Amino acid sequence: MRVYLTNxxxxxxxxxxxxxxxxxxxxPQAPDQIERAISRIGKREGEGHVRLSPSVLRFLSPHAGEAEWEENFDKMIAYATKAGWVDDSNMVRAHITFAEPQPSITPDVFKAAMRALPAGIAAITTGQGDGRAAFIVSSLVSISAEPPLVGFFANRTVSALPTILAENKFAANVLGTGQEDVVQTMCSAPQGPARFSNGTWLEGKNGLPVLDGALATLECDIISSTTVGTHQFIVGHIRHSSSAEAIHPLVNFNGGVRHLPERLSA
Known part of the structure; x- marks a missing residue:
């Protein structure tokens, strides 16, 4: 069993x-990043060990709650206790292993590759009145139909992110042809009400700003927010949804806003 702290x-x-x-x-990662990661799972003991709570291991395991796994897990903890590896706080000692550096591409190479991937464009909105916030993503992704979940990635420097996390809810407005000005405004205007100056914005059923005429609007409560590299991955449970009459979607491709042709070749 191995807890993996990725960079x-x-x-x-x-x-x-x-x-x-x-x-x-x-x-391999910066020392301060290592210490922050260790603090999420337990506490360091000297240079070579970490103290872990069994509850953390259960939380991370996809098999927790299964009878056979629980039986074997309890046996492992009992063995560690007998060997003196469990302290008075019921924290078990684990050895630290540092992974060897692996090859990786540069950020510029990564960005060049991702520019070749067409992706739909959505306006993520939250808040009310002067407290509204918004930004554009091309990372909206379908996760699950039961329960209905969607997610998106946001760079942790995005100005709207603190408001989205504080509100704990968002609307994803899927954009189509004729809504290019919405993209332009949200990418250039100061954060706040100015970003809603293009398009007709209504108050959705969950009190969120929704764009009249968007291809689809998905009003969501946030159920998880996870740091992944430079970004935050936010997952929302869809509480309300609406769709407009079919219009052609806007697509982010090669660093620009594109349109799908009226009829795609077979």
Missing amino acids: AGVVTLLEPANFRGLDVLID
């Missing part, structure tokens, strides 16, 4: 059904 800020559990050992695998 993208994601914490995962590798080999969750391997009960013969326990360690913490850490990607």
Whole structure:
């Protein structure tokens, strides 16, 4: 069983059904980033060990709650207790293993590759009145139909992000032909009501700004927010949704706003 602290800020559990050992695998990263990551899962003990709570391991395991896994997990903790690796706070000691550096592409190469990926464009909105905030994404993604979930990625420097997280809800407005000015305004106007100066904005059923005539509007409550690299991945449970008559979607491709042709070739 291995807790993996990635250099993208994601914490995962590798080999969750391997009960013969326990360690913490850490990607190469800055010392302060390592310490922040360790503080999320337990506490450091010297240079080579971390103290972990069994509840953290259960939380990370996809098998927690399964009878066989729980039985073997309890046996592992009992063995560690007998060996003196569990302290008075019931924290189990795990060895730190530092991962070898792996090849990686540069940010410029990454951006060049991603510019070749066409993606739909949506305006993410939140707040009310003078407290409204918005920005444009091309990272809106469908996650699940039952329950209905969508998500998007936002750079952690995005000016709207603090408001979105404080409101704990957002609307995703999927944009189409004729709404190019909405994109331009939201990419250039100061954060706040000025970003809503193009288009007709209404108050949705959840009290969120929704664009009249958008291809679709999805009003969501935030159920999770996870740091992944330079971005925050925000997942929303859709509470209300509406769709307009079919218009052609706007697409982000090669760094610009494009239109899909009226009829795609087979």
